[in-house]
Amino acid sequence: MTQLLAELEQQPQSFRDLIDFYTHQDGLRRLDSVPGGMHPLLAGMGASYHAAWVAALHLHTLGLKALALEATDLLNYSSPVLGADDLLIYISQSGSSGEVAPVIQQVGSAALLAVTNDPGSPLAQKAGYVLPLLSGVETLVASKTYLNSIAVLWLLCRRLGGIPPSNEASMLQQVLERCTALVQGRASSARWLETLSGAGHLFFVGHGPHAATARQAAMLVSEWAKMPALSISAGGLRHGFIESTGPGAGIVLFASPGRSQASALRLAEELRAAGSRVMLVSNGAAFEPGEVPPGIGIDEFLSPLLDIIPVQLFVDEMAARLGVAPGFRHIQKVVTKL
Numbered sequence: 001m002t003q004l005l006a007e008l009e010q011q012p013q014s015f016r017d018l019i020d021f022y023t024h025q026d027g028l029r030r031l032d033s034v035p036g037g038m039h040p041l042l043a044g045m046g047a048s049y050h051a052a053w054v055a056a057l058h059l060h061t062l063g064l065k066a067l068a069l070e071a072t073d074l075l076n077y078s079s080p081v082l083g084a085d086d087l088l089i090y091i092s093q094s095g096s097s098g099e100v101a102p103v104i105q106q107v108g109s110a111a112l113l114a115v116t117n118d119p120g121s122p123l124a125q126k127a128g129y130v131l132p133l134l135s136g137v138e139t140l141v142a143s144k145t146y147l148n149s150i151a152v153l154w155l156l157c158r159r160l161g162g163i164p165p166s167n168e169a170s171m172l173q174q175v176l177e178r179c180t181a182l183v184q185g186r187a188s189s190a191r192w193l194e195t196l197s198g199a200g201h202l203f204f205v206g207h208g209p210h211a212a213t214a215r216q217a218a219m220l221v222s223e224w225a226k227m228p229a230l231s232i233s234a235g236g237l238r239h240g241f242i243e244s245t246g247p248g249a250g251i252v253l254f255a256s257p258g259r260s261q262a263s264a265l266r267l268a269e270e271l272r273a274a275g276s277r278v279m280l281v282s283n284g285a286a287f288e289p290g291e292v293p294p295g296i297g298i299d300e301f302l303s304p305l306l307d308i309i310p311v312q313l314f315v316d317e318m319a320a321r322l323g324v325a326p327g328f329r330h331i332q333k334v335v336t337k338l
Contacts, residue, residue, distance in 0.1 A: 003326045004140050004224065004316045005186075011309070012180040014144040015151065017134045019176060022155055023169040031159050034113060034129050035087065040066040040160060041110075042153075043074045044091035045099060046219065047142035048115075050304075051149035052091050053212040055157055058301040062161030071099035072338070075106070084109040091153070093133065093145040095121025098338045115152060117145050131156065140326070141223055143312055146216065147179070150305040157301070175302050182284045182309040191286050192314040193321075195279045199250025202229040205237050205267070206253065207260030213304040214254055217311040224326075225318040234260070234267055247275040254307050255293065256282045258300035265293070281307050 021027040040059055042052035049070050056068035069078055071090070082088060088110045092100060095116035104112065104126045114127035117135045124130045131152050135144040155168065182188070196202060202221060204214035211233040218231035232241050234253070245251065251271055255264035265280070268289040272278040280287050284306035285294040298306065319326070 011144050014135045018148045019172045038087040040087050042068045042089045043071045045071050047146040048091035050212045050216040054209040055153035057209050058157040075103050079106040082110040086110040089113045091115040093117045095123035147305045189313045189317040196250040200248035203251045204231045207234045210254035213307045220315045224315045226324050245276045249276040251276050251278045253280050255280045256303035
């Protein structure tokens with residue numbers, strides 16, 4: 001078993017721990033303590049930013065104005081927009097990456113909520129509100145922390161949107177069961193390898209929250225398998241990037257059920273007709289253009305949690321096939337350089 005696979009197999013238990021916490025007294029109290037009626041501004045880097053991106057779009061569908069920014073952009077350009085009516089939701093696995101200290105110095109009168117795996121970190125110590133990720137030790141790419149970030153932000157969005165928590169435990173339990181099946185069903189990597197291993201370049205594509213999944217996927221391929229990969233929104237692909245697709249291109253389209261699934265399915269058909277190698281992903285299940293999407297009823301803003309799992313398994317297998325040594329070449333687990 002590879003080092004990465006060992007951490008990936010811990011994801012169901014980590015997710016189970018999160019469900020247990022946030023569906024009982026202390027976790028419910030923490031969620032309920034977050035003030036409503038404020039403007040959410042979500043910030044993070046890497047996987048944390050991708051989770052923030054998903055959450056901001058979730059908030060939009062609930063009628064709330066929200067903004068997701070990379071923490072470096074908040075630091076260098078956007079801190080003047082923070083005011084007394086803003087809630088800065090800072091997502092950071094470590095709570096101590098290079099952007100944290102300078103950003104929290106600029107918070108001013110805005111309320112600060114930390115979503116972090118380390119309740120003793122500088123970010124958590126500064127924050128007025130803390131939502132722990134409960135992911136345990138993670139030493140490689142963001143896996144357990146990414147899944148748990150998606151889930152805790154989903155819960156937070158529902159609170160801020162005024163949705164009663166009556167059925168959240170059962171909804172999360174359904175996701176846990178699917179997560180467990182995906183992690184254990186490692187044979188799915190064979191389909192990914194068959195479709196993508198001969199491609200000259202890789203595209204990861206999606207609409208809305210699935211564009212965030214696409215960027216997380218491209219980052220994982222680059223980070224672990226050391227292969228360049230492009231992420232682009234489905235709309236962005238149509239408006240220019242599509243000119244570089246065709247024979248030799250491997251394209252993964254994230255198309256879980258939701259507002260944009262029909263558009264993603266049409267795009268997949270067009271890309272395959274033009275000669276690209278195309279695979280669709282819905283709630284973690286791979287399928288071909290023209291096939292009926294799997295009928296798995298998961299909230300659209302939880303589907304990124306499932307869709308990334310086969311990518312994790314794929315990059316682990318691809319790195320092994322390419323003989324890529326496990327680990328990082330240019331960064332560390334916690335990036336401290338600005």
